Amino acid sequence: MKTAVPIILAPLAAALPGMTPRQAAQSVHDAFVAAGKDFFGVATDQGVLGQGSTRAVVTSNFGQVTGENSMKWGSLEATRGSYNWAPADYLADFAEENGLKLRGHTLVWHSQLPSWVQAITDAEELRGVIREHIATVVGRYAGKAAHWVSRGNKDAHSPSGEPGLQP
Numbered sequence: 001m002k003t004a005v006p007i008i009l010a011p012l013a014a015a016l017p018g019m020t021p022r023q024a025a026q027s028v029h030d031a032f033v034a035a036g037k038d039f040f041g042v043a044t045d046q047g048v049l050g051q052g053s054t055r056a057v058v059t060s061n062f063g064q065v066t067g068e069n070s071m072k073w074g075s076l077e078a079t080r081g082s083y084n085w086a087p088a089d090y091l092a093d094f095a096e097e098n099g100l101k102l103r104g105h106t107l108v109w110h111s112q113l114p115s116w117v118q119a120i121t122d123a124e125e126l127r128g129v130i131r132e133h134i135a136t137v138v139g140r141y142a143g144k145a146a147h148w149v150s151r152g153n154k155d156a157h158s159p160s161g162e163p164g165l166q167p
Contacts, residue, residue: 027060027061027062027063028040028061028062029061029062029063029064030063032063033063039062039063039064039101040061040062040063040064041062041063041064041065041066041101041103042058042062042064042065042066043065043066043067043068043105044058044065044066044067044068044091045067045068045069045070045087045090045091046070046087046090046091046094048068049094058098058100059098059100062100063100063101064095064100064101064102064103064146064147065091065094065095065100065101065102065103066102066103066104066105066149067087067088067091067104067105068105069087069105069112070087070088070090070091070105071088071091071104071105071106071137072105072106072109072112073107073108073109073112073113073114073117073133074112074113074114075087075088075112076088076137077114077133078114079114079116080114080116083136085140088141092141092144092145095144096144101146101147102141102144102145102146103145103146103147103148103149104137104138104141104145104147104148104149105148105149106149107133107134107137107138107148107149108130108133108134117129
């Protein structure tokens with residue numbers, strides 16, 4: 001049996017140098033939409049989109065992008081009151097330029113909170129900081145983000161202006 005494997009794989013290995021990259025005739029996103037779904041999406045960021053053919057694969061096969069890390073609190077506001085919008089803005093612009101939906105990422109998540117948020121010990125201060133952060137981020141991407149991963153904050157608004165965040 002062990003001798004059969006190299007015999008079978010040899011013709012395949014010989015064919016590899018002549019292989020060319022290809023895309024399916026229909027994108028995965030288009031197939032999902034044809035099946036009645038809203039979109040087929042992917043988590044990505046600027047660094048990932050710059051690797052090899054990733055940008056082409058994303059624009060050809062996905063209808064929605066979610067920031068892998070660029071829209072998480074630790075990336076946006078590592079220092080209190082000082083926002084770094086560049087990575088998240090890049091993704092929002094990429095989505096708009098390529099006709100993709102933008103899905104806002106987790107607004108408050110225990111795993112990627114900035115250290116200054118983790119250091120807050122007063123519950124009322126923490127609630128105020130969370131409200132301010134959500135309002136700031138959702139406000140910046142109002143009209144750009146079609147959906148948000150987080151939901152349920154009564155003080156935040158969906159892109160359509162309704163109270164609460166949409167799933």
